[in-house]
Amino acid sequence: xxxxxxxxxxxxxxxxxxxxxxxxxxxxxxxxxxxxxxxxxxxxxxxxxxxxxxxxxxxxxxxxxxxxxxxxxxxxxxxxxxxxxxxxxxxxxxxxxxxxxxxxxxxxxxxxxxxxxxxxxxxxxxxxxxxxxxxxxxxxxxxxxxxxxxxxxxxxxxxxxxxxxxxxxxxxxxxxxxxxxxxxxxxxxxxxxxxxxxxxxxxxxxxxxxxxxxxxxxxxxxxxxxxxxxxxxxxxxxxxxxxxxxxxxxxxxxxxxx
Numbered sequence: 001x002x003x004x005x006x007x008x009x010x011x012x013x014x015x016x017x018x019x020x021x022x023x024x025x026x027x028x029x030x031x032x033x034x035x036x037x038x039x040x041x042x043x044x045x046x047x048x049x050x051x052x053x054x055x056x057x058x059x060x061x062x063x064x065x066x067x068x069x070x071x072x073x074x075x076x077x078x079x080x081x082x083x084x085x086x087x088x089x090x091x092x093x094x095x096x097x098x099x100x101x102x103x104x105x106x107x108x109x110x111x112x113x114x115x116x117x118x119x120x121x122x123x124x125x126x127x128x129x130x131x132x133x134x135x136x137x138x139x140x141x142x143x144x145x146x147x148x149x150x151x152x153x154x155x156x157x158x159x160x161x162x163x164x165x166x167x168x169x170x171x172x173x174x175x176x177x178x179x180x181x182x183x184x185x186x187x188x189x190x191x192x193x194x195x196x197x198x199x200x201x202x203x204x205x206x207x208x209x210x211x212x213x214x215x216x217x218x219x220x221x222x223x224x225x226x227x228x229x230x231x232x233x234x235x236x237x238x239x240x241x242x243x244x245x246x247x248x249x250x251x252x253x254x255x256x257x258x
Contacts, residue, residue, distance in 0.1 A: 091202070
């Protein structure tokens with residue numbers, strides 16, 4: 001099947017950085033931070049992350065497996081971020097405001113805050129890349145292993161224990177919601193399905209012994225697939241998942257084991 005990259009302009013992101021105004025100054029805190037990512041809204045995926053931080057440099061290793069694998073016969077793009085500026089928690093079913101079975105990005109915002117660092121596979125890591133699918137993880141299992149620069153807001157959240165990692169993109173085959181709820185307009189971009197932009201995995205980054213990975217690590221994953229295999233929309237500095245006009249949003253569940 002001939003797959004072409006699709007570029008269309010869409011409105012500004014509702015998913016944006018949270019201001020840190022009024023917060024007291026806090027020095028950067030070197031150390032190793034890690035988390036085992038928990039499941040949201042019925043996902044069967046799993047993941048682990050470790051950040052080795054020295055000043056504004058962070059060696060990131062994220063391993064994810066068992067997420068939704070394909071979108072429109074191409075690799076399903078999953079974006080992930082370090083959020084902060086809020087409670088430093090992952091949302092629970094009690095935060096599902098309308099009881100539709102999906103914890104949307106908006107539902108979780110009070111718990112984990114806005115994007116502070118985008119965990120991309122390459123290139124920029126600012127909040128502006130928040131939905132840049134070309135730089136997201138591709139497929140149901142993948143690894144991000146790189147050194148990035150983290151800004152002052154992210155450093156403060158790490159030091160305060162309020163930094164939270166969120167991986168987006170639910171699988172309609174496992175989500176605890178009806179097909180109608182999954183395909184409802186996204187709270188980030190109404191032309192997209194709610195389930196495609198909602199959090200699938202979440203974990204609070206806590207300081208750990210240097211070099212340790214949290215227990216229950218995910219599979220190493222598969223090679224990234226980018227370029228013509230990704231259906232995307234231009235969004236200023238970022239990109240958004242898009243279904244073809246009048247098309248059907250179809251996702252195949254990953255066969256990777258958590």
